[in-house]
Amino acid sequence: MGACVGIKGTxxxxxxxxxxxxxxxxxAASDKIEDMLAASLAPAKVVKIELEDKDKKTARVxxxxxxxxxxxxxxxxxxxxxxxLTGWNMTVEQVAGGSAAAAAAVEVxxxxxxx
Numbered sequence: 001m002g003a004c005v006g007i008k009g010t011x012x013x014x015x016x017x018x019x020x021x022x023x024x025x026x027x028a029a030s031d032k033i034e035d036m037l038a039a040s041l042a043p044a045k046v047v048k049i050e051l052e053d054k055d056k057k058t059a060r061v062x063x064x065x066x067x068x069x070x071x072x073x074x075x076x077x078x079x080x081x082x083x084x085l086t087g088w089n090m091t092v093e094q095v096a097g098g099s100a101a102a103a104a105a106v107e108v109x110x111x112x113x114x115x
Contacts, residue, residue, distance in 0.1 A: 027085070037061060037090065040082035044071035047095050057088045068094045 004026060005012045016024065027039040037059055038046040048062040063071045071092050072079050083090055 025081075025085070033059075033086070033088070036086055037082070037088060040085050041071045041078065041092075044068075044078075046071075059088050059090050061090050061092045062095045063092060065094055065096060068092070 003011075012024075012026075016022065025040075025042075027036060027042070030036050030039075033051065034049045037049055038061075041061065041063075044063055044067040046061055046063055046067075050060040050062075052058040052060055061071070070078070073081075079090060079092060
């Protein structure tokens with residue numbers, strides 16, 4: 001990650017300047033898709049990830065009640081960006097009181113047009 005950002009941000013700053021100050025997120029690549037999915041939803045803390053269909057790239061992500069808003073974002077923007085970044089369609093479910101019972105769920109499908 002440091003090689004991408006550079007010392008004191010020297011490599012990343014020109015990229016941000018070219019994007020006119022647009023915020024960008026960097027996540028570490030991983031061979032384990034669960035790690036990448038969890039990292040793409042940061043800073044929300046993921047409790048559990050279930051890969052439903054690897055061929056269709058669908059996953060169910062479980063987050064604690066207090067992390068649901070952060071994982072989804074306003075108008076589901078965080079979830080949409082995470083889905084676009086990873087190429088996976090994700091359903092985010094709220095885990096109530098630490099149990100596996102979902103109190104709420106939000107699903108976002110990755111739009112293949114842009115990928």
